[in-house]
Amino acid sequence: MDPTITDFTPVAATLGGILIGLSAVLLMAFNGRIAGISGIVGRLLPPYAGNEVGGAALFVLGLLAAPLLYAVFAGAPFAQTVSANAALMAGAGVLVGFGAGLGGGCTSGHGVCGIARLSPRSLVATAIFMATGFATVFVMRHLLGS
Amino acid sequence: MRAAINFIAGLIFSLGLLISGMANPAKVQNFLDLAGTFDPSLIFVMLGAVVVTLIGYLFVLRRPRPLLAERFLVPSLKDIDGRLVVGSGLFGIGWGLSGFCPGPAITSLPLLAKGTLIFVPAMLIGIGLARILTQASVPGGRVIPATSGED
Numbered sequence: 001m002d003p004t005i006t007d008f009t010p011v012a013a014t015l016g017g018i019l020i021g022l023s024a025v026l027l028m029a030f031n032g033r034i035a036g037i038s039g040i041v042g043r044l045l046p047p048y049a050g051n052e053v054g055g056a057a058l059f060v061l062g063l064l065a066a067p068l069l070y071a072v073f074a075g076a077p078f079a080q081t082v083s084a085n086a087a088l089m090a091g092a093g094v095l096v097g098f099g100a101g102l103g104g105g106c107t108s109g110h111g112v113c114g115i116a117r118l119s120p121r122s123l124v125a126t127a128i129f130m131a132t133g134f135a136t137v138f139v140m141r142h143l144l145g146s
Numbered sequence: 147m148r149a150a151i152n153f154i155a156g157l158i159f160s161l162g163l164l165i166s167g168m169a170n171p172a173k174v175q176n177f178l179d180l181a182g183t184f185d186p187s188l189i190f191v192m193l194g195a196v197v198v199t200l201i202g203y204l205f206v207l208r209r210p211r212p213l214l215a216e217r218f219l220v221p222s223l224k225d226i227d228g229r230l231v232v233g234s235g236l237f238g239i240g241w242g243l244s245g246f247c248p249g250p251a252i253t254s255l256p257l258l259a260k261g262t263l264i265f266v267p268a269m270l271i272g273i274g275l276a277r278i279l280t281q282a283s284v285p286g287g288r289v290i291p292a293t294s295g296e297d
Contacts, residue, residue: 006173006185009166013187016166017194023159024195025202030151032212032219035159037249042273055152060252062156067256069157070164078164081172082259088243093265095240096247097272102280103233104223107247108159110234111192116199117220124226129238136242137178 004081024113031055036109037063038100099129148214160253166191169253171245171261178242229280240272 024035033055043056071077083089100106103125105114110129114122140146163169168191176185211217241247246254246265254262 004172004176005183006167006170006176006187008185009187010190013166013168013190014194016162016164016168017191017196018198019158019162019165020191020195021162021198021202023155023162024199025206026151026158027155028203028212028218029206030212030214031148031155032215032217034220035155037159037247037252038273041248041252041270042277045270045274045277055148058149058152059156059159062153062158063160063249063252064256065153066157066160066164066253067169070161078169078257080170080254080257080259082246082254082261082265083171083244084260086260086264089261089264090268092240092244092246093251093268094272094275095236096244096251096265097240097269097274098276099233099235099237099240099272100248101233101273101276102229103237104221104230106237106249107241108249112195112199114221115192116196116203118200119221121221121223121226121230125230125234128231128234129241132235132238133178133242134180136239137175138181140243141179142181 020108020112021116024108024116027059034109034113036105036113038097038106039109042101103129151214159249162191162195163250163253166194169250171250173245174247174250175242175245178245233276 027033027035040056040059043053044060067078096106100109103110105122105125107129110122110125115126160169167173167187173185173187176183177188206212207218207220237247244261244265246262248269251262251265251269255266
């Protein structure tokens, strides 16, 4: 099967979404923090003033531990298709990091936590990155044919 | 205890990304491919996550303070400014090109795909560049850290 074709999996998607939501609520209830991954990852970079590097590092460790746990329970590693085009992935990485840094959030901070707070900034941010995401994939796949 | 919460929250978040399939960039790019191999799964992930977070926050944010911290660190910014618009626009382009956003990219690190190992350091450089730019443009230096918004 063409690895770029993926099945529509509404039940697994909803369950996964609920877990993401539970994580966000847990982090706010106990630690008073937004579960925004670009922000949490950003706290690993200097300057560190009052930014709780340790807490961010533990959250990231949790992120990294999950694929191992998943492999144990699923009996096989998580299957994914990642582009191996070095220039594309380097450029995309810089755009994602820079864009999230400048825009104050990413899919989790704006798209989940911000929308859940009904923040107008997050609604606008999510609409914009969805729009440029749709446009980018359209150009890449249907105009450039890659 | 706070440390344990951070780790557990990261673990649950990441399991959510794996179970929902969002840690697979192909699935995200197919969501973004309305004219081609469209896969609407991402909508269900966002709906599940937003509904749970919205209901949870309604109860949690009504309390005077978090269980293990002094106060809730919730973004106070209100303005829809150029940074938000340009930043989110660029973010979406990188997201479409790669199928990765920060959570799935970090979650994918242990799977050691070549593209992930290139993407994550590049993303860290991008976050650092944004911080340098936003701090340089604020008189007197670091008044508003780049990620002090919604994170």
